[in-house]
Amino acid sequence: MIEDHPNLSKRFFLLGEHIEKIKLFFTDELMLFFESNPYYHIESNGNELLLMRKERVASVKEVKALLD
Structure with a gap:
């Protein structure tokens, strides 16, 4: 769960080996x-x-x- 974005965490599932890197990317x-x-x-x-x-x-x- 991304603490600052609880609604996003309800809608999306983030998965990966390097949780801290994922949090930095998002x-x-x-x-x-x-x-x-x-x-x-x-x-x-x-x-x-x-x-x-x-x-x-x-x-x-x-x-x-997406880029815009």
Whole structure:
């Protein structure tokens, strides 16, 4: 659970080997983004990110929208 974002912790499940690194990656700004936008599925192998929405790989347009 991310202590400062209990609503996010109810909606999303964060899992990984390095909990502290995960908490550092998910900044307040990023958490607020996920709290106020549609669901995305994000996976990482430590070097790359996989972004999915609606059980498909996110389009370039969707990735750019995430970055904005």
